Amino acid sequence: MTRRPDRLTDAQQQCLVSLLARCPELAATDVHVRTFATMLTTLTGHHLEDWITTAGQSDLPGIGTFARHLRQDLAAVTAGLTTPWNSGPVKGTVNRIKMVKRQMFGRANLDLLRKRILHPV
Known part of the structure; x- marks a missing residue:
């Protein structure tokens, strides 16, 4: 789930699809992880508020906790996801x-x- 989908082999892709079909919680986690990864790589932090709301409403405790902690310092996280500069x-x-x-x-x-x-x- 943490690798880019275009870098998966056909066998890995089929395995992932099979796993996600068997476990709805894992499929929901996959959606949240990939959406957040897209924000990281494309610097589209203006979508962060929507992602936090969606992730917070999910029944996934790890994702919900992560989203709640992001909201605590929303301005800094949004800046990190929108500006091209880094340390x-x-x-x-x-x-x-x-x-x-x-x-x-x-x-x-x-x-x-x-x-x-x-x-x-």
Whole structure:
């Protein structure tokens, strides 16, 4: 369910269709997950309010809880689903700095750490 439908093999597609036909709760979950994934990938956050309402009315406890928590910070979630900007490059840089720091823990002083971070090899 979490993979793009166009990336499923024929056998996987048939298996998914068979599973969804046997379990109505799973079929409803599939609809909610795919709709939310579409909002994520196409940056159509203006549909979020409708999705939260629909998901909250479903009898699926996990989906309903997720929707309720999204509503708590609706402005931030909507902005995240509509703007093309993200903090990925910044997080990647911070992650690299932390990795270098962990590698050097107890082995070198701050001068060497500064050189490794500012002048990566």
